[in-house]
Amino acid sequence: MKVKALSRSTADYTRETKSDIQRLPRNVDPALHPLERAREYKRALNAAKVERMLAKPFLASLTGHIDGIYSMAKNPWDLDQVITGSGDGELRMWSLESQETAWRAPEAHRGIVRGVCSIPGGETDRFLSAGADKLVKVWSRSEGALANDGTPEAVATYSGKHAFSAVDHHRSRPLFATGSSQVEVWDVDRSEPIANMTWGADTINSVRMNQTEVNVLASSGTDRSVVLYDLRTSSALAKVVLKLSTNAIAWNPMEAFMFAVANEDHNVYTFDMRRMDHAVNVLRDHVSAVMDVDYSPTGHELVSGSYDRTVRLWDVARGHSRDIYHSKRMQRVFCVRYTQDNAYVLSGSDDSNLRLWRARASERMGAKSNRQRATIEYADKLKDRFKHVPEVRRVLRQRNVPTAIKRASNTKHEMLASRKRKEENERKSAKPGTRPRIPERQKPILGTTSK
DSSP states (O other), X not given: OOOOOOOOXXXXXXXXXXXXXXXXXXXXXXXXXXXXXXXXXXXXXXXXXXXXXXXXXXXXXXXXXXXXXXXXXXXXXXXXXXXXXXXXXXXXXXXXXXXXXXXEETTSSSSOEEEEEEOTTSSOOOEEXXXXXXXXXXXXXXXXXXOTTSOBOOSEEEEOSXXXXXXXXXXXXXXXXXXXXXXXXXXXXXXXXXXXXXXXXXXXXXXXXXXXXXXXXXXXXXXXEEEEEETTTTEEEEEEEEXXXXXXXXXXXXXXXXXXXXXXXXXXXXXXXXXXXXXXXXXXXXXXXXXXXXXXXXXXXXXXXETTSOEEEEETTSSSEEEEEOOSSOOOEEEEEEOTTSSEEEEEETTSOEEEXXXXXXXXXXXXXXXXXXXXXXXXXXHHHSTTSXXXXXXXXXXXXXXXXXXXXXXXXXXXXXXXXXXXXXXHHSOTTSSOOOOTTTTTEEEEEEO
């Protein structure tokens, strides 16, 4: 015989603390709540307003450099450590927790430090620096010796024939790559490069090794090309030529074949190395040359720094930035990085300051109770549900930008609209079929070559 009985758990109505509100049973039948959608819309609008009201992304400005910061590296095995190189040849290691300099080499290079990178593995605190003085140096906070004046000395030094513009280390092997007049691959145990690779460019702007598909290397040059190389055969794989030159390259840490390039035409392009005849996405909001780009650890977001004195954050699947960071004192941004915990963004500019920002402008750090997390998640769901409503969309998209950026953005918008009208008029007056429409993701590409 089956007996049906009503049961009630004490956890459903017992308060966790005396300050908690009383828990009441609620019938979720929509017929009993005809105004539920109107209430949720009002809650979504209030949540959007509170988000914008609490949006304070700037956290700290780390001072110490005398010249501008032109290179930056993060240590994947140490969340607290960031390395920067400045225009006067100084290297600094920063502690993000204390927001102070943890180590410095005041005369690491004679001239500008073009590139820095950490040596992966987590077994050592060594890192590399490349400068315009034709030297690549290996540094260590724990292993390096001190000179008579107390300044640290390099653990090892490699000399090249030309000024270096970039450096990056292999994920697992004792190899690193540099960019100068050509791409050079070095073994840490040898004083000469073990491989030289070039494909048309007179000067290499950036070099970046793939940390997932570890045998692939990407470089960009002054001939407006982005070239992929295979380290196993020391030969080129593919080449794409854009309308303007590329300043920086970043590989997606979660998708091995995807990478992003920061271009001089104010845009960031994402590519799939398997099909480089078109861009996967075009991110366009900057009004000046994009100097650096970096992926978040999740691979779903990008951060870019531009010559227009702004830092923008992007969703890789969308064409416009989700947020813009700027300050009155910040000058042209030359390097940006996501922290390894996906919670902060770092930017280095030529005003000699390293700035720390929140990755989510309105997010507050610290421990949260279960009720607080549930409230935040509920508000996020409401904003996502009603984001198409004009009032909510207007509040979520509202940003205060400098007057110069606003004017430049309006001018750029008018120029692009005029260019589209001109193309459409030429297409109407031309013979049918002679002027086909070119997709926006193919317009910046002049040609591709594969080997």
